[in-house]
Amino acid sequence: MANNIKDGVHTDVKLPLFDFAKTQKLYHFDIDKEDDDDIIFKPKFKCNWTHELDNFKPRPTDFNLEREYTRMQVEEWLNLRYDVSKFLQKMSPDDTVPILQKLGASIPMDKNETPQVQITEQKPGQYVPYHMDIMASTGIESKKVVERGYRVIVFLTDWLPGEFMIWGTTVIQKWKAGHILAWPALKYPHSTANASHHTGYRMRWSGLVTDDFHKWINNDEIMEV
Amino acid sequence: MAQDTKHWFNQGETLWDYRRKASKWHFDPDIPNEPTKMLKLNFVQFKGDWQSELAQTKFTERPPMDLAEPLQRLGIQEHINLGVDTRIEGLRSTVDPTIHKKINKIVEAFQFDDPYAQIILQKPGEMFTLHIDVVACDPRSMEAANKDETNMRVFVALEDWCWGQYLMMGNHHWTNWKAGDALWFRWQDMPHASANCGHKTRPMLKITGKITPQFKKLLEQDNVIIDV
Numbered sequence: 001m002a003n004n005i006k007d008g009v010h011t012d013v014k015l016p017l018f019d020f021a022k023t024q025k026l027y028h029f030d031i032d033k034e035d036d037d038d039i040i041f042k043p044k045f046k047c048n049w050t051h052e053l054d055n056f057k058p059r060p061t062d063f064n065l066e067r068e069y070t071r072m073q074v075e076e077w078l079n080l081r082y083d084v085s086k087f088l089q090k091m092s093p094d095d096t097v098p099i100l101q102k103l104g105a106s107i108p109m110d111k112n113e114t115p116q117v118q119i120t121e122q123k124p125g126q127y128v129p130y131h132m133d134i135m136a137s138t139g140i141e142s143k144k145v146v147e148r149g150y151r152v153i154v155f156l157t158d159w160l161p162g163e164f165m166i167w168g169t170t171v172i173q174k175w176k177a178g179h180i181l182a183w184p185a186l187k188y189p190h191s192t193a194n195a196s197h198h199t200g201y202r203m204r205w206s207g208l209v210t211d212d213f214h215k216w217i218n219n220d221e222i223m224e225v
Numbered sequence: 226m227a228q229d230t231k232h233w234f235n236q237g238e239t240l241w242d243y244r245r246k247a248s249k250w251h252f253d254p255d256i257p258n259e260p261t262k263m264l265k266l267n268f269v270q271f272k273g274d275w276q277s278e279l280a281q282t283k284f285t286e287r288p289p290m291d292l293a294e295p296l297q298r299l300g301i302q303e304h305i306n307l308g309v310d311t312r313i314e315g316l317r318s319t320v321d322p323t324i325h326k327k328i329n330k331i332v333e334a335f336q337f338d339d340p341y342a343q344i345i346l347q348k349p350g351e352m353f354t355l356h357i358d359v360v361a362c363d364p365r366s367m368e369a370a371n372k373d374e375t376n377m378r379v380f381v382a383l384e385d386w387c388w389g390q391y392l393m394m395g396n397h398h399w400t401n402w403k404a405g406d407a408l409w410f411r412w413q414d415m416p417h418a419s420a421n422c423g424h425k426t427r428p429m430l431k432i433t434g435k436i437t438p439q440f441k442k443l444l445e446q447d448n449v450i451i452d453v
Contacts, residue, residue, distance in 0.1 A: 031386065032401070123308065162393065
Protein backbone atom coordinates (compact mmCIF):
# COMPACT_ATOMS: atom_id res chain seq x y z
CA MET A 1 0.00 0.00 0.00
CA ALA A 2 1.03 3.62 -0.38
CA ASN A 3 1.72 4.19 3.34
CA ASN A 4 3.73 1.77 5.43
CA ILE A 5 2.35 1.30 8.90
CA LYS A 6 4.01 -0.81 11.55
CA ASP A 7 2.33 -1.17 14.95
CA GLY A 8 0.21 1.86 14.14
CA VAL A 9 3.26 4.02 13.45
CA HIS A 10 4.17 5.46 10.06
CA THR A 11 7.49 4.40 8.73
CA ASP A 12 7.62 6.45 5.56
CA VAL A 13 5.80 9.73 6.17
CA LYS A 14 7.31 12.44 8.36
CA LEU A 15 4.63 13.99 10.62
CA PRO A 16 6.48 16.71 12.53
CA LEU A 17 3.61 18.37 14.40
CA PHE A 18 1.59 15.23 15.01
CA ASP A 19 4.64 13.49 16.44
CA PHE A 20 5.35 16.51 18.66
CA ALA A 21 1.74 16.57 19.87
CA LYS A 22 1.87 12.87 20.71
CA THR A 23 4.91 13.43 22.93
CA GLN A 24 2.73 15.62 25.17
CA LYS A 25 0.82 12.42 26.12
CA LEU A 26 -2.50 14.20 26.52
CA TYR A 27 -4.47 11.57 24.57
CA HIS A 28 -4.69 7.78 24.70
CA PHE A 29 -4.65 7.06 20.91
CA ASP A 30 -6.65 3.89 21.45
CA ILE A 31 -9.37 3.63 18.79
CA ASP A 32 -11.41 1.27 20.98
CA LYS A 33 -11.44 3.58 24.01
CA GLU A 34 -14.07 6.21 24.78
CA ASP A 35 -13.00 9.81 25.22
CA ASP A 36 -13.03 11.78 28.46
CA ASP A 37 -15.92 14.12 29.27
CA ASP A 38 -13.98 17.25 28.31
CA ILE A 39 -15.26 17.24 24.73
CA ILE A 40 -18.32 19.43 25.19
CA PHE A 41 -20.99 19.33 22.50
CA LYS A 42 -24.36 20.92 23.28
CA PRO A 43 -26.77 23.74 22.41
CA LYS A 44 -25.55 27.09 23.73
CA PHE A 45 -26.66 30.01 21.57
CA LYS A 46 -29.91 31.11 20.01
CA CYS A 47 -30.28 33.71 17.29
CA ASN A 48 -30.84 33.99 13.58
CA TRP A 49 -27.64 34.95 11.81
CA THR A 50 -28.39 33.19 8.51
CA HIS A 51 -28.65 36.44 6.52
CA GLU A 52 -25.17 37.47 7.65
CA LEU A 53 -23.58 34.37 6.14
CA ASP A 54 -24.18 35.93 2.71
CA ASN A 55 -21.53 38.48 3.72
CA PHE A 56 -18.83 35.87 4.21
CA LYS A 57 -15.67 37.09 2.48
CA PRO A 58 -12.89 34.49 2.51
CA ARG A 59 -9.39 35.77 2.90
CA PRO A 60 -6.51 34.05 1.11
CA THR A 61 -4.87 31.10 2.88
CA ASP A 62 -2.41 32.70 5.28
CA PHE A 63 -0.14 30.06 6.76
CA ASN A 64 2.83 31.96 8.17
CA LEU A 65 5.77 29.63 7.68
CA GLU A 66 7.99 31.83 9.83
CA ARG A 67 6.18 30.31 12.81
CA GLU A 68 7.83 27.04 13.82
CA TYR A 69 4.68 25.06 14.60
CA THR A 70 2.84 26.31 11.52
CA ARG A 71 5.81 25.17 9.48
CA MET A 72 5.68 21.72 11.13
CA GLN A 73 1.94 21.43 10.46
CA VAL A 74 2.14 22.49 6.83
CA GLU A 75 5.10 20.18 6.22
CA GLU A 76 3.06 17.31 7.66
CA TRP A 77 0.08 18.00 5.40
CA LEU A 78 2.27 18.36 2.33
CA ASN A 79 4.08 15.10 3.19
CA LEU A 80 0.65 13.43 3.25
CA ARG A 81 -0.03 15.05 -0.15
CA TYR A 82 -2.99 17.08 1.00
CA ASP A 83 -4.10 19.96 -1.19
CA VAL A 84 -4.13 23.08 0.99
CA SER A 85 -6.44 24.80 -1.52
CA LYS A 86 -9.22 22.42 -0.40
CA PHE A 87 -9.07 23.44 3.26
CA LEU A 88 -11.91 25.46 4.73
CA GLN A 89 -11.82 29.23 4.33
CA LYS A 90 -11.79 31.90 7.03
CA MET A 91 -12.71 35.49 7.76
CA SER A 92 -12.47 37.61 10.87
CA PRO A 93 -15.83 38.99 12.03
CA ASP A 94 -16.23 42.61 10.97
CA ASP A 95 -19.03 45.19 10.85
CA THR A 96 -20.65 43.47 7.83
CA VAL A 97 -21.71 40.69 10.24
CA PRO A 98 -22.78 42.56 13.40
CA ILE A 99 -24.62 39.64 15.03
CA LEU A 100 -21.66 37.34 14.54
CA GLN A 101 -19.34 40.09 15.78
CA LYS A 102 -21.42 40.24 18.95
CA LEU A 103 -21.36 36.45 19.22
CA GLY A 104 -17.58 36.62 18.83
CA ALA A 105 -17.26 38.69 21.98
CA SER A 106 -19.46 36.45 24.11
CA ILE A 107 -17.14 33.63 25.14
CA PRO A 108 -15.14 34.38 28.28
CA MET A 109 -11.59 33.38 27.40
CA ASP A 110 -8.52 34.77 29.17
CA LYS A 111 -8.23 38.36 27.94
CA ASN A 112 -4.56 38.55 28.89
CA GLU A 113 -3.86 36.61 25.70
CA THR A 114 -6.09 37.93 22.92
CA PRO A 115 -8.42 35.13 21.77
CA GLN A 116 -8.56 34.56 18.04
CA VAL A 117 -12.04 34.48 16.51
CA GLN A 118 -12.68 33.27 12.95
CA ILE A 119 -15.74 32.51 10.87
CA THR A 120 -15.12 29.45 8.72
CA GLU A 121 -16.78 28.28 5.53
CA GLN A 122 -16.49 24.64 4.44
CA LYS A 123 -17.83 23.96 0.96
CA PRO A 124 -18.55 20.51 -0.47
CA GLY A 125 -15.26 18.84 -1.32
CA GLN A 126 -13.33 20.69 1.39
CA TYR A 127 -11.72 19.16 4.45
CA VAL A 128 -9.35 19.63 7.36
CA PRO A 129 -6.93 16.71 7.70
CA TYR A 130 -6.56 14.74 10.91
CA HIS A 131 -4.38 16.83 13.23
CA MET A 132 -3.95 18.28 16.70
CA ASP A 133 -4.11 21.97 17.56
CA ILE A 134 -1.11 23.85 18.89
CA MET A 135 -2.92 27.07 17.82
CA ALA A 136 0.25 28.40 16.19
CA SER A 137 -1.61 31.13 14.31
CA THR A 138 -2.66 32.77 17.60
CA GLY A 139 0.95 33.49 18.54
CA ILE A 140 0.29 32.11 22.04
CA GLU A 141 3.32 30.36 23.54
CA SER A 142 3.05 26.59 23.04
CA LYS A 143 3.70 25.79 26.71
CA LYS A 144 0.62 27.84 27.65
CA VAL A 145 -1.43 26.12 24.93
CA VAL A 146 -0.50 22.71 26.32
CA GLU A 147 -1.62 23.81 29.80
CA ARG A 148 -4.67 26.01 29.17
CA GLY A 149 -5.35 26.19 25.44
CA TYR A 150 -8.95 25.67 24.33
CA ARG A 151 -10.85 25.79 21.12
CA VAL A 152 -14.57 26.41 20.83
CA ILE A 153 -16.66 26.04 17.69
CA VAL A 154 -20.14 27.45 17.34
CA PHE A 155 -22.07 25.84 14.50
CA LEU A 156 -23.78 28.50 12.40
CA THR A 157 -25.69 26.08 10.14
CA ASP A 158 -27.54 22.82 10.82
CA TRP A 159 -25.85 19.47 10.16
CA LEU A 160 -26.77 17.49 7.06
CA PRO A 161 -25.64 14.01 5.98
CA GLY A 162 -22.18 14.07 4.44
CA GLU A 163 -20.76 16.56 6.94
CA PHE A 164 -18.12 14.64 8.85
CA MET A 165 -16.34 15.38 12.15
CA ILE A 166 -14.52 13.10 14.56
CA TRP A 167 -12.79 14.38 17.70
CA GLY A 168 -10.76 11.61 19.29
CA THR A 169 -13.08 8.63 19.02
CA THR A 170 -16.17 10.82 19.36
CA VAL A 171 -18.30 11.26 16.26
CA ILE A 172 -19.76 14.76 16.13
CA GLN A 173 -22.91 15.03 14.04
CA LYS A 174 -26.55 16.15 13.95
CA TRP A 175 -25.72 19.61 15.28
CA LYS A 176 -28.07 22.53 14.98
CA ALA A 177 -27.09 26.15 14.48
CA GLY A 178 -26.18 27.43 17.94
CA HIS A 179 -24.59 24.18 19.19
CA ILE A 180 -21.05 24.46 20.52
CA LEU A 181 -18.13 22.08 20.45
CA ALA A 182 -15.30 22.78 22.91
CA TRP A 183 -12.15 20.83 23.69
CA PRO A 184 -8.71 21.22 25.27
CA ALA A 185 -6.82 22.32 22.16
CA LEU A 186 -3.88 19.94 21.97
CA LYS A 187 -5.56 16.91 23.52
CA TYR A 188 -7.85 15.61 20.81
CA PRO A 189 -6.78 14.64 17.31
CA HIS A 190 -9.55 15.58 14.90
CA SER A 191 -10.54 16.10 11.29
CA THR A 192 -13.50 17.29 9.27
CA ALA A 193 -14.78 16.86 5.73
CA ASN A 194 -17.74 18.15 3.85
CA ALA A 195 -19.11 15.54 1.43
CA SER A 196 -22.64 16.93 1.70
CA HIS A 197 -24.49 19.12 -0.78
CA HIS A 198 -24.33 22.19 1.42
CA THR A 199 -21.82 24.73 2.64
CA GLY A 200 -21.22 24.55 6.39
CA TYR A 201 -20.44 27.66 8.42
CA ARG A 202 -18.92 27.76 11.88
CA MET A 203 -17.28 30.23 14.20
CA ARG A 204 -14.10 29.25 15.99
CA TRP A 205 -12.43 30.65 19.10
CA SER A 206 -8.83 29.91 20.08
CA GLY A 207 -7.41 31.07 23.40
CA LEU A 208 -6.48 30.30 26.96
CA VAL A 209 -9.09 29.55 29.58
CA THR A 210 -9.62 30.25 33.26
CA ASP A 211 -12.13 29.04 35.86
CA ASP A 212 -14.65 31.57 34.50
CA PHE A 213 -14.61 29.82 31.14
CA HIS A 214 -15.23 26.42 32.72
CA LYS A 215 -18.18 27.82 34.69
CA TRP A 216 -19.57 29.34 31.51
CA ILE A 217 -19.14 26.23 29.40
CA ASN A 218 -20.63 23.93 32.03
CA ASN A 219 -23.69 26.13 32.39
CA ASP A 220 -26.54 24.69 30.28
CA GLU A 221 -28.36 28.01 29.91
CA ILE A 222 -29.03 28.95 26.27
CA MET A 223 -27.73 32.43 25.45
CA GLU A 224 -29.71 34.73 23.18
CA VAL A 225 -27.47 36.88 21.02
CA MET B 226 -40.14 15.77 12.08
CA ALA B 227 -37.28 17.83 10.72
CA GLN B 228 -37.93 16.70 7.15
CA ASP B 229 -35.16 17.75 4.82
CA THR B 230 -37.17 19.58 2.19
CA LYS B 231 -34.27 21.59 0.79
CA HIS B 232 -32.11 18.70 -0.24
CA TRP B 233 -32.48 19.01 -3.98
CA PHE B 234 -30.33 20.48 -6.68
CA ASN B 235 -31.61 23.76 -8.03
CA GLN B 236 -30.14 23.57 -11.50
CA GLY B 237 -29.11 21.00 -14.07
CA GLU B 238 -30.47 17.52 -14.52
CA THR B 239 -28.84 15.49 -11.75
CA LEU B 240 -28.76 11.82 -10.85
CA TRP B 241 -29.52 12.78 -7.25
CA ASP B 242 -32.87 14.36 -8.04
CA TYR B 243 -34.00 11.34 -10.09
CA ARG B 244 -32.72 8.82 -7.59
CA ARG B 245 -34.04 10.73 -4.61
CA LYS B 246 -37.57 10.63 -6.07
CA ALA B 247 -37.27 6.84 -6.35
CA SER B 248 -35.65 6.35 -2.93
CA LYS B 249 -37.68 5.02 0.02
CA TRP B 250 -35.28 6.56 2.58
CA HIS B 251 -36.80 9.07 4.98
CA PHE B 252 -34.39 11.99 4.36
CA ASP B 253 -34.77 13.06 7.98
CA PRO B 254 -31.33 13.82 9.43
CA ASP B 255 -32.68 13.60 13.01
CA ILE B 256 -33.59 9.89 12.92
CA PRO B 257 -30.75 8.18 14.82
CA ASN B 258 -30.41 4.67 13.36
CA GLU B 259 -31.12 2.81 10.16
CA PRO B 260 -33.32 -0.32 10.16
CA THR B 261 -31.83 -3.66 9.04
CA LYS B 262 -34.13 -3.68 6.03
CA MET B 263 -32.01 -0.79 4.73
CA LEU B 264 -28.58 -1.54 6.15
CA LYS B 265 -26.93 -4.52 7.81
CA LEU B 266 -23.45 -4.72 9.28
CA ASN B 267 -21.40 -7.84 9.78
CA PHE B 268 -23.96 -10.46 8.83
CA VAL B 269 -20.74 -12.04 7.67
CA GLN B 270 -17.13 -11.26 8.61
CA PHE B 271 -13.98 -12.45 6.86
CA LYS B 272 -10.76 -13.53 8.52
CA GLY B 273 -7.49 -13.81 6.68
CA ASP B 274 -4.45 -11.91 5.54
CA TRP B 275 -4.74 -10.38 2.08
CA GLN B 276 -2.12 -7.66 2.58
CA SER B 277 0.22 -9.14 -0.02
CA GLU B 278 -2.61 -9.07 -2.56
CA LEU B 279 -3.24 -5.40 -1.82
CA ALA B 280 0.48 -4.70 -2.16
CA GLN B 281 0.46 -6.20 -5.65
CA THR B 282 -2.59 -4.25 -6.78
CA LYS B 283 -2.21 -1.49 -9.33
CA PHE B 284 -4.88 1.17 -8.87
CA THR B 285 -5.29 2.68 -12.31
CA GLU B 286 -9.05 2.74 -12.98
CA ARG B 287 -11.24 5.78 -12.50
CA PRO B 288 -15.01 5.80 -11.98
CA PRO B 289 -16.86 5.59 -15.32
CA MET B 290 -17.06 8.97 -17.06
CA ASP B 291 -18.66 8.63 -20.47
CA LEU B 292 -20.70 11.78 -20.92
CA ALA B 293 -22.52 10.24 -23.90
CA GLU B 294 -24.03 7.72 -21.47
CA PRO B 295 -27.07 9.37 -19.83
CA LEU B 296 -26.80 7.91 -16.32
CA GLN B 297 -23.11 8.74 -16.06
CA ARG B 298 -23.71 12.25 -17.38
CA LEU B 299 -26.25 12.91 -14.65
CA GLY B 300 -23.72 11.87 -12.01
CA ILE B 301 -21.07 14.18 -13.40
CA GLN B 302 -23.63 17.01 -13.42
CA GLU B 303 -23.92 16.61 -9.63
CA HIS B 304 -20.20 17.19 -9.20
CA ILE B 305 -20.31 20.23 -11.46
CA ASN B 306 -23.22 21.68 -9.50
CA LEU B 307 -21.36 21.11 -6.23
CA GLY B 308 -18.17 22.64 -7.61
CA VAL B 309 -16.28 19.43 -6.80
CA ASP B 310 -13.74 17.87 -9.19
CA THR B 311 -14.74 14.30 -10.10
CA ARG B 312 -11.12 13.21 -9.66
CA ILE B 313 -11.67 13.59 -5.92
CA GLU B 314 -13.10 10.03 -6.00
CA GLY B 315 -9.63 8.58 -6.58
CA LEU B 316 -8.62 5.31 -8.21
CA ARG B 317 -9.71 1.69 -8.08
CA SER B 318 -8.82 -1.76 -9.33
CA THR B 319 -11.05 -4.54 -10.61
CA VAL B 320 -10.56 -7.74 -8.61
CA ASP B 321 -8.41 -10.15 -10.60
CA PRO B 322 -8.71 -13.76 -9.39
CA THR B 323 -5.17 -14.51 -10.54
CA ILE B 324 -3.74 -11.82 -8.24
CA HIS B 325 -6.47 -11.54 -5.62
CA LYS B 326 -6.95 -15.17 -4.65
CA LYS B 327 -8.13 -14.48 -1.10
CA ILE B 328 -10.03 -11.34 -1.95
CA ASN B 329 -11.78 -13.27 -4.71
CA LYS B 330 -12.82 -15.87 -2.12
CA ILE B 331 -14.55 -13.02 -0.28
CA VAL B 332 -16.33 -12.06 -3.51
CA GLU B 333 -17.44 -15.67 -4.09
CA ALA B 334 -18.65 -16.09 -0.50
CA PHE B 335 -21.65 -13.85 -1.16
CA GLN B 336 -22.81 -16.25 -3.88
CA PHE B 337 -24.10 -13.56 -6.18
CA ASP B 338 -24.79 -14.38 -9.80
CA ASP B 339 -22.47 -12.52 -12.14
CA PRO B 340 -20.56 -10.59 -9.44
CA TYR B 341 -18.41 -7.59 -10.26
CA ALA B 342 -15.89 -6.49 -7.64
CA GLN B 343 -13.55 -3.55 -7.33
CA ILE B 344 -11.11 -2.41 -4.68
CA ILE B 345 -11.59 1.29 -4.14
CA LEU B 346 -8.50 2.99 -2.79
CA GLN B 347 -9.32 6.24 -1.03
CA LYS B 348 -6.22 8.30 -0.39
CA PRO B 349 -6.00 11.18 2.09
CA GLY B 350 -7.90 14.11 0.61
CA GLU B 351 -10.27 11.98 -1.48
CA MET B 352 -14.00 11.62 -0.99
CA PHE B 353 -17.33 10.55 -2.45
CA THR B 354 -19.87 13.30 -2.00
CA LEU B 355 -23.35 12.30 -0.84
CA HIS B 356 -25.03 10.32 -3.58
CA ILE B 357 -27.51 7.55 -4.29
CA ASP B 358 -26.15 4.73 -6.41
CA VAL B 359 -27.26 3.61 -9.77
CA VAL B 360 -26.01 0.30 -11.12
CA ALA B 361 -25.04 1.46 -14.58
CA CYS B 362 -23.03 -1.48 -15.87
CA ASP B 363 -24.73 -1.14 -19.21
CA PRO B 364 -26.49 1.88 -20.69
CA ARG B 365 -30.17 1.82 -19.94
CA SER B 366 -32.99 4.13 -18.95
CA MET B 367 -33.48 5.87 -15.63
CA GLU B 368 -36.86 4.19 -15.37
CA ALA B 369 -35.23 0.75 -15.56
CA ALA B 370 -32.52 1.80 -13.11
CA ASN B 371 -35.08 3.07 -10.61
CA LYS B 372 -36.93 -0.26 -10.69
CA ASP B 373 -33.82 -2.44 -10.34
CA GLU B 374 -34.39 -4.96 -7.53
CA THR B 375 -32.15 -7.66 -8.98
CA ASN B 376 -28.74 -6.20 -8.14
CA MET B 377 -27.29 -6.20 -4.63
CA ARG B 378 -24.27 -4.32 -3.33
CA VAL B 379 -21.95 -4.91 -0.37
CA PHE B 380 -18.78 -3.34 0.98
CA VAL B 381 -16.02 -5.24 2.75
CA ALA B 382 -13.30 -3.36 4.64
CA LEU B 383 -9.86 -4.60 3.61
CA GLU B 384 -7.95 -2.83 6.37
CA ASP B 385 -8.81 -1.65 9.87
CA TRP B 386 -10.36 1.77 10.25
CA CYS B 387 -8.02 4.65 11.06
CA TRP B 388 -8.73 8.11 12.37
CA GLY B 389 -9.79 10.59 9.74
CA GLN B 390 -11.67 8.01 7.68
CA TYR B 391 -15.40 8.57 7.26
CA LEU B 392 -18.24 6.55 5.76
CA MET B 393 -21.88 7.42 6.23
CA MET B 394 -24.88 5.39 5.06
CA GLY B 395 -28.08 7.34 5.49
CA ASN B 396 -27.78 8.57 9.06
CA HIS B 397 -25.50 5.73 10.13
CA HIS B 398 -21.89 6.74 10.64
CA TRP B 399 -19.75 3.62 10.15
CA THR B 400 -16.54 3.91 12.10
CA ASN B 401 -13.93 1.73 13.78
CA TRP B 402 -14.40 -1.11 11.30
CA LYS B 403 -11.95 -4.00 11.21
CA ALA B 404 -10.48 -5.67 8.13
CA GLY B 405 -13.01 -8.24 6.95
CA ASP B 406 -16.09 -6.42 8.26
CA ALA B 407 -18.97 -6.35 5.78
CA LEU B 408 -21.80 -3.94 5.11
CA TRP B 409 -24.87 -4.54 2.99
CA PHE B 410 -27.11 -1.63 2.14
CA ARG B 411 -30.07 -1.00 -0.11
CA TRP B 412 -28.20 0.95 -2.76
CA GLN B 413 -31.58 1.69 -4.31
CA ASP B 414 -32.54 3.90 -1.33
CA MET B 415 -29.62 4.84 0.90
CA PRO B 416 -27.73 8.07 0.25
CA HIS B 417 -24.12 7.67 1.33
CA ALA B 418 -20.83 9.52 1.40
CA SER B 419 -17.25 8.89 2.43
CA ALA B 420 -14.04 10.84 2.93
CA ASN B 421 -10.49 10.21 3.95
CA CYS B 422 -8.94 12.98 6.02
CA GLY B 423 -6.51 10.66 7.74
CA HIS B 424 -2.88 9.68 7.39
CA LYS B 425 -3.40 6.38 5.62
CA THR B 426 -5.00 5.08 2.44
CA ARG B 427 -8.32 3.25 2.81
CA PRO B 428 -8.92 0.17 0.61
CA MET B 429 -12.53 -0.99 0.48
CA LEU B 430 -13.93 -3.87 -1.55
CA LYS B 431 -17.17 -3.10 -3.41
CA ILE B 432 -19.11 -6.04 -4.80
CA THR B 433 -22.17 -5.83 -7.01
CA GLY B 434 -24.08 -8.89 -8.20
CA LYS B 435 -27.44 -10.43 -8.92
CA ILE B 436 -29.40 -11.55 -5.90
CA THR B 437 -29.65 -15.29 -5.23
CA PRO B 438 -31.48 -17.40 -2.61
CA GLN B 439 -28.07 -18.20 -1.09
CA PHE B 440 -27.28 -14.51 -0.60
CA LYS B 441 -30.72 -13.88 0.91
CA LYS B 442 -30.10 -16.67 3.41
CA LEU B 443 -26.65 -15.31 4.31
CA LEU B 444 -28.07 -11.84 4.82
CA GLU B 445 -30.53 -13.18 7.41
CA GLN B 446 -27.65 -14.33 9.62
CA ASP B 447 -25.38 -12.48 12.04
CA ASN B 448 -21.61 -12.57 12.45
CA VAL B 449 -20.95 -15.61 10.29
CA ILE B 450 -17.15 -15.97 10.27
CA ILE B 451 -15.59 -17.07 7.00
CA ASP B 452 -11.88 -17.83 6.80
CA VAL B 453 -10.28 -17.10 3.44
